[in-house]
Amino acid sequence: MIKHVLDLAILGLLGDGPLHGYEIRRRLRAQLGLIANVSFGSLYPALARLERNGDLGVVDADEEFPSLPATGSLSGERAAQRAKRLVATRGRRSKKIYELTDQGRATFQGLLNTASATDDQRTFGLRWSFARHLAPQARIALLERRRAQLVQGLSEGAPASDLDPYAASVVEHAADSVQRDIAWLDELMIAERAAQSQEPPILTHDETSAQTISPA
């Protein structure tokens, strides 16, 4: 999984609420195990990098309990207490809970809307699995870009001439798989267009923000 894709997965999962690294990995494997995989050795450095970049913030352990809202801004003695408690709670090693910053949300939208030329099926799958965060017209565009890529790959693919039966069966099956992927995209497009024509004017938060944010 290349860097942008890992970032996309992390930011996407955190879009549903704060999580710590271990849980992010668990969810990726449980929910998207067939299309995404990530080792701790790449996940934790990625989280640290995203935090450095300002895309992620670390949640104070106390804030896991929303029944204790921060009334007004913290300052002076109160802030010192809180920092001390954070250290005491986490020690040097404990859960480190990340949340999306506004910049992180923008970065996520950028990654989601920026289609790479080297997208493979898994990359596309991960992207599409977050499609609810895309504007409707961006969904259609994403499907069409992916479809064009697959069609081009097929045309550049093997003519399957003068191959022995074993190699020929492999090439044939690979071509079949791509064609099924294309058919799947066509179904998605039909469903998407139908859904959009039914309820066109409703704009969600994600949809409005998607229109105001430029790709990274």
Add this chain to the structure above:
Amino acid sequence: MIKHVLDLAILGLLGDGPLHGYEIRRRLRAQLGLIANVSFGSLYPALARLERNGDLGVVDADEEFPSLPATGSLSGERAAQRAKRLVATRGRRSKKIYELTDQGRATFQGLLNTASATDDQRTFGLRWSFARHLAPQARIALLERRRAQLVQGLSEGAPASDLDPYAASVVEHAADSVQRDIAWLDELMIAERAAQSQEPPILTHDETSAQTISPA
């Protein structure tokens, strides 16, 4: 494409006759473009490594013309002339034609028969496309190993619960693809068993050598 797989592709293509690097890449893209890809930056170092290891030998340009067989062994003056001609023909940069050594053939058989736990569909496809070099029972075994891997991956895969429609469709399509791959393997197994029961006692060169060679 991991190292073993690249080696497998190179050695497999050279099994049909001597080739130079540029041509190896051309054929890989033309014949197996959907399942294999390789850049010069990895191909040439791989060729050099295989040559160092003794799996490949460099063919004298003269030997491209089989109408000039080497009658007897070369020695002394004759050998010197030939070496000079080789340098003159290739200069410092020209076609460098590789051929399989006996050791290279053994290495190929080892790679072909040694299934890795991290095999993906492309790796398996490349392996299977060289299945004609495998002993019949090794073909069946390869198919069954791959099938078991896919079944296990499916069982570990997502329960697809509480996902939004977009993510759910991705997971569902991925599972469908794996199931189609399994069905394909089943077809291959049926065809393979049928072919083997029709003509069991015929042993080709590859089949006999496959039984005497141990994996690398």
Add this chain to the structure above:
DNA sequence: GTCATCATGTAAGCCGTTACATGATTGC
């Protein structure tokens, strides 16, 4: 108290792509 699991993090090694550099051949 100890074992399994949860949880974070670092370092080494591997490998592949990209970009760069060089030179030979062929058609015009």
Add this chain to the structure above:
DNA sequence: GCAATCATGTAACGGCTTACATGATGAC
């Protein structure tokens, strides 16, 4: 002779996996 293609090779860079190291938590 010049451009396009054929042909080989090197170096820098990026990024992922594996293995290692450390520590907290909960069950028994």
